[in-house]
Amino acid sequence: MTLSAADFAFVSALVRRESSIVLGPGKEYLVEARLIPVARQTGAASVAEFLAAIQRHPDPVGQSRIVDALTTNETSWFRDQDPFTALTTQVLPELIANRAANRHIRVWSAACSSGQEPYSLAIALRETLPAGWTYEILGTDISGEMIERAERGEFSQVEVNRGLPVQKLVHNFERVGAHWRVMPALRRTVTFQRMNLTAPLPALPPFDVIFLRNVLIYFDVETKRSVLRSMGRLLRPDGWLFLGAAETTIGVDDNYERVVAGRTSAYRLRAAVPVGTAGKG
Amino acid sequence: MSVQYVPTVADLNEIVEQVWASYLDPEGVNPLIPVESAADASDIHASVSITGSWHGHVVVACSNAAGKLAAAAFLAMEPEEVTEADLIDVLGELANIVGGNVKSMLPAGCFVSLPHVVSAPAQANHWPAAVQVCELAGLWSGESIAFSMWQSRELTGEAAA
Amino acid sequence: MHAIVIDDSRAMRLILRRILGQLGFDVVEAEDGQAALNVLEGMEQKPDLALVDWNMPNMNGLEFVTAARDNPQLREMTLVMVTTESEQSQIVRALAAGAHEYVIKPFTSGAMVEKLALLGLVPSGASL
Structure with a gap:
């Protein structure tokens, strides 16, 4: 677990603003896991580095990738039958x-x-x-x-x-x-x-x-x-x-x-x- | 000769991602991180041969530690509990799953052999009569694993797998 | 509920046994189609479910499914292929031979549970 409280607060505020989805305490692990591939795609060495960069230079594409990564779930066919x-x-x-x-x-x-x-x-x-x-x-x-x-x-x-x-x-x-x-x-x-x-x-x-x-x-x-x-x-x-x-x-x-x-x-x-x-x- | 579709490294990557999602990293928190080459992925080689309208081999190569991690994840045990038999079973099944999925992308009429697992192969190049088509090398928990496809040279050069 | 897992890979049998065990099945194993027919022959109560690999030595999964369909004692057993064979033509062959469902390897445990729910063998919405 390397996600700081400040980074988690930034991500949950962003996701809430863009999607109204609330990421409560305890979701730090999920946030980090979902953002690892996003960070890697951008060439950042870590999620922390990726989030630091995006907070310094707000970037709509990067922000929408964060929202995408956290608001999508694996779904099944004919889910729940x-x-x-x-x-x-x-x-x-x-x-x-x-x-x-x-x-x-x-x-x-x-x-x-x-x-x-x-x-x-x-x-x-x-x-x-x-x-x-x-x-x-x-x-x-x-x-x-x-x-x-x-x-x-x-x-x-x-x-x-x-x-x-x-x-x-x-x-x-x-x-x-x-x-x-x-x-x-x-x-x-x-x-x-x-x-x-x-x-x-x-x-x-x-x-x-x-x-x-x-x-x-x-x-x-x-x-x-x-x-x-x-x-x-x-x-x-x-x-x-x-x-x-x-x-x-x-x-x-x-x-x-x-x-x-x-x-x-x-x-x-x-x-x-x-x-x-x-x-x- | 008709033009045949030969799976690419992107196809290999997609299959491997599915193997990770299914057995090695179901939580999605410990992916295989691609690297240029996995030189130390050479302690164990598991392979299947494909015959029929396409001839070649699909190989999973890894370090001992990576093999133990894979077996532990597959069998839901601790890495230190993994026996050599477990290692052979799991890597053989990984080669079977990746090879079977590769086969499904090839022209109809191919067959996949039962898996063959070799520990401590003396040389990296098992098949002098085959050329590497593509390779996906990666680090998993800091350990090396590589997936590769080898196509047999035309006609007489077919080597025993 | 009883199940038989037929796969030449011990690792795959363990994975399937673990999933079925968690769903409350009693599980027996066989390492190829012929071994499975031998085990089934001696069983008083035939299993409700067979999970069948395709590529196995001695007798492959397609031959096993055909043999099971032809055996009146095994008629009630639900047959699910669990295999890397994933060309459309192969799936159609297995269904024509009598398989009821088909799970392509690699599969997640959730996917296996969902397939068994489709067959009415576990409650809809069951999870591990």
Whole structure:
């Protein structure tokens, strides 16, 4: 452990400012481990030297590399399984019944990291939607580096081992050198965009389903509330929001209600109370 | 002859990184640090031979200390508990994993041999009939490890592996 | 739950045994496909799971999977290939022969747990 308290404070302030993610005490080890490769790329002899240089001469590229290194996590395909099972067995059948007119489904994978979640969603929709239906997936992440990686759609052997059923691997990916690349037909259904969920969100057509998983846990309650409020405006009135297993809207934003979705929970916007029937009792 | 894809040092690096992430450094805190050459990575050589549409060898060479560290990490034991049998097993399996992944990048129809482990090789160059295609040398906890690929010369020069 | 680990590398068998042991499996080992068939023949209760390497002396993993599929006594056993063979064509061959899942070496212990969860052999969300 060579990271000084001052260096740790600098990094945690930077990461909090850029991403609203809080790196509390005890994360010094994580910070140092994640910054070793970043420091090495810049030619610095150590993390301490790298951080000293960047504090002397603030450099946006170096700063964004620090934020990237600390805000990205290894992700699995069909992570946690249950939300995907709920999507294919409950949510999509209901949406298929409600969207017979335009036969199109829009899904947002917010904080998509290196792309496993949006591509998993694309595989699930492709396998579940009846013929004649179309879908589009938007993947967003705060990290520009992650968005570039996700757009390439190439994954290492270790990455495709993680939670991806082998039948789905051989149907949706092709081997390219040491990697596996998402097949073009699937790749075309997913678009990626860099987005900071805590900043004002761009204007987007509304979504039928939003996956916002394992993101809110990093935010304080005010930030959680503001993110949930702005995402609620981009969710169709009969849409579905999926959060991480340790996350909830309860006690944060009363515009959502928790509903059972298969073996897990999802969140839906409370129906606006029609004018004239709002009895106060 | 058709043009064949031959894996590069970047491919070797990607495979090696995955081996580190899986077995030798799952926490991501003790990576292999690339160096120009690992001259003292010569106590133990583990290799597999590839035959079929491509002929050659994939070699893992390391110092005794690096080998013990690798075996200890692989087998979840302390380096001082590592026996010679452990060392041979683990380095053989490392050569098998790296060689198997290299094979998957080569044209179809190649086969990987069972691993062959030699301690204290007398000379660095085992295969007079093969030329080195690429090498990835690095320091791990200050100890030398090198991964290399050797391609057999065309036709009659094939040496026994 | 019972499992058999079939790999000619003792180091790999130890890694797999460690992961399965932590998940509560009773584990037996075999160093090639033929040895595995011999061990299985003598077992009263057949394992729920076999982790099978591909390249092994005597009988390779593909031959073992084919033999296991053809043996009515082993029909309930879930077959997972654990191998460096990672060309698409090889994976398709193994699936056609009867393998249920496929783990490419190198793999992290987390990846192995996730694959077993996909097969319903450990609870979804299990970790070591």
